[in-house]
Amino acid sequence: MNKNFFFSSLRSFKKRKLYTAINIIGLSTSITFSYLLWLYTNNQLSYDSHYDNADRVFRVNADFNMNGKRDIYSNAPRPVGPTLQKEYPEVEAQLRIRGLGGLSQHTATLDYDERKVTSNQIFIADSTYFDVFSQTFLMGDADQALKEVNSIVITESLAKRIFGDENPMGKSVEHIGYRPTNLKVTGVIKDSDAHTHLPVEALVSWVTFPYSAEMTQWYGAHVYTYIKLKEGASISSVQLKVPEFVDTHMKETFENLNGTANLIFQNIQDIHLADPYVWEPYPQGSKTNVKVLQFVMIFLLVFACINYVNMATANSSERAPEVGIRKTLGSSKKSLIAQFLTESVLLATFSAISALLFALLFLNAFNNLTDVQLTWKTLTAPADLGVLFSVSFIIGLLAGIYPALYLSSIAILKTLKGKFATGKDGDFLRKVLVTVQYSIAATLITGIFLVFNQIHHIKTKDIGYDKENILVIDIPRDSVVMARSTSFSEELKSRSDVLGTAFSGYTLDEEANQFTPTLRNLDGGTFKKGADLIAVDHDFINTIGITLVHGRNFRNSSKADEEQSIIVNEAAVKSFGWTADPLKGGMRAGTDDEGNPQFMNVIGVVKDFNLGVSYAEVNPLIIFYDTRGGGSIYAKLSSNDLFTSLKEIETQWNRFFPAHEMGYHFVDQDLERLYRREEKFLGLLSFFSITIAIIASLGLIGLISYLTRVKRKEIAIRKVLGSPIQDVIMLLSKRFLWLLIIANLLSVPITYYLINVWLSNFASRAELSIWPFVLSFLIAMVFTAFALAYHIRKAAYENPIHSIKYE
DSSP states (O other): OOHHHHHHHHHHOOOOOOOOHHHHHHHHHHHHHHHHHHHHHHHHHHTTTSTTGGGEEEEEEEEEEEEEEEEEEEEEEHHHHHHHHHHOTTTTEEEEEEEEEEEOOOEEEEEEETTEEESOOOEEEEETTHHHSOEEEEETTTTTTTTSSTTTEEHHHHHHHHHHTTTTTTEEEEEESSOOOEEEEEEOOOOOOSSSOOOOEEEGGGGGGTTTTTTTOOOEEEEEEEEETTEEEEEEEEHEEEEEEEHHHHHHHHHHEEEEEEEEEEEHHHHHHOOBBBBBSSSOOOOOHHHHHHHHHHHHHHHHHHHHHHHHOOOOOOOOHHHHHHHHHOHHHHHHHHHHHHHHHOOOHHHHHHHHHHHHHHHHHHHHHHHHOOHHHHTTTTHHHHHHHHOOOOHHHHHHHHHHHHHHHSOOHHHHHTTTHHHHHHHHHHHHHHHHHHHHHHHHHHHHHHHHHHEEEEEEOOOEEEEEEEEEEEOOOOOOHHHHHHHHHHHHHTTTEEEEEESSSSSSTOOOOOOEEEETTTOOOOOOOEEEEEEETTHHHHHHHEEEEOOOOOOOTOOOHHHHHHEEEHHHHHHHHSSSGGGGGGEEEETTSSSOOOEEEEEEEEOOSSOTTTSOOOOEEEEEEOOOOSSEEEEESSOOOOOHHHHOOOOOOHHHHTSOOEEEEEHHHHHHHHTHHHHHHHHHHHHHHHHHHHHHHHHHHHHHHHHHHTHHHHHHHHHHOOOOOOHHHHHHHHHHHHHHHHHHHHHHHHHHHHHHHHHHSSSSSOOOHHHHHHHHHHHHHHHHHHHHHHHHHHHHHHOOHHHHHHH
């Protein structure tokens, strides 16, 4: 920039302090929150990109259709990975990994010298783990670390928690569980701040827990499976071979089950924001939410440009004499354009500097709002700073180019008369820009109400059981604890503040297992149909408040019920065609000694209830009776004093199981966590939409200030001629009211389309109504009314003599 242009711009800013302040506040606010949204969306899009050759690593997902019930699993049968590597030259390496306590049960306790440490990131993995997922080894050898039985690799932070300052290499830790195992530390890997869909703190060698059917069971026995392609290989070529692979290895198994199989390969960088499949190891993000927030980020920048153009064109009447004098004294069109663009770019640059300071100021609040951990180092990373100032420079050019070109091109006499600001072109431009602002704001504000309505719907929807005050006590996979858990449960029942207890192998915030049983028709014929399954005890239905709508519950300790009876839900009755008399339905359970088929009979039907999120479709469910207990004890507590009850139950636990700390959680809190992603999205959308509304108000303040200045003489003459104050108010406000109505009408189809895209993620949806659109219009009117109030009052009550004399 020319030095003269630079200092002329500074003098212009000093002379027009209010104009400069409004522009910098509007621009810096927009840039601040756009920058934070940029960092947040980059955070969500960066998952797993830190791994070496991440573009060549794919997760293998099993796509099974069993009798019309299709489920896509985030994992695959155990033989899939090794067989893919063996038969297809494109596959360089394969990896199988599962939770230490089961497929997705990756929480376990490690004990060293009576120091117990629990982590929810402990997995069993093939020795090829480090061939697929690159890690930095601080101690040990990546090639050998997971090859021997009873080997464990841990992160440096977990090593610190377990061993303190001791050298962990070669030391043994005990895995406390159903099969207590001494594990030898064979490696320590560096902690990583990078984001991944599968974070790990410890890896136990696969050979430590051998599985006899590893290479023969093509249905069930799932594990998370990954393949790494060779350099230059294409995943599409592997995908084309899947039908042949399925025919060779899986077809016979699935034909016997009346089902079909397919494999889907998913690049690890896409997993976090993809639609979740069955049994995802950890909660995922939402691509739809990220896209919406990217649009909000763009809206913020568009608002910044609109506000600047509006303010610049509105202020052009004040600049007109300056332009005329400059042209009279010989300034060229090119130099005038350069001057105005210099001012615009400088203003945007100052705003970017302010935005960086504001971003640092709001950083902690933003982290709390999003559950990400951005730091000042993130904000000041050279690449991101480059984006910040580059975008600011572009905003300066885009926002300043129209006023610069138009002002510099009109005739000297017209410029000196200040006709630009009062001309039809300038007025039409401002109307269009204000309408765009109103429309964007209306879309976002309506979206807030609709998103809130959906979240309220899924959180208050009848889920088929009473989730309040249900304590879930985790039973460690320890033979001693499991043997005494029934006695502990019976003692809990004797407490006056415990309304009931029950065992279950499944938690209510997770999906159930899926399988394809052979079922009996009401006429005695058989068929196969997909269903979910859970195993519970006789107290489960009553304890959590499930409604029995037909038949009876399981009988206490009934061996006959355990071997011969099932309970189904209403969705199963409908899906299986048992509506006429569901108690005549049944499920095949093997054969007798003579080879005749044996069936478990339906003894009861329960009202549909949700397993997992309330907005998912309720699948057909078959409930089995299990007298052996389960992985969790459900205790229904009275609501008198939960804190005291919990403390006393912990005391009882310590008396029964002094070697184990009681792990517990409440069902309502578990379910609340399921909706955390949607609630965070609502918080972000609300915050930034309100910010956009405030920025729009800043632009309106500037425009209304200009309008009252232009209409000053007309208002004075009207008052002298006897017009009432109401007419003056209507004169100034009616143009904004029309623009507001047009903008809200334009926003309706846009909002309707976008909200339906977002709602496509939910099987259960709240009904759309007209009220969010009406409320959005009323809120926009309130914002406009506040923006108009001060200037209308000032113009309406000013002495007309001063206005006429001013002219």
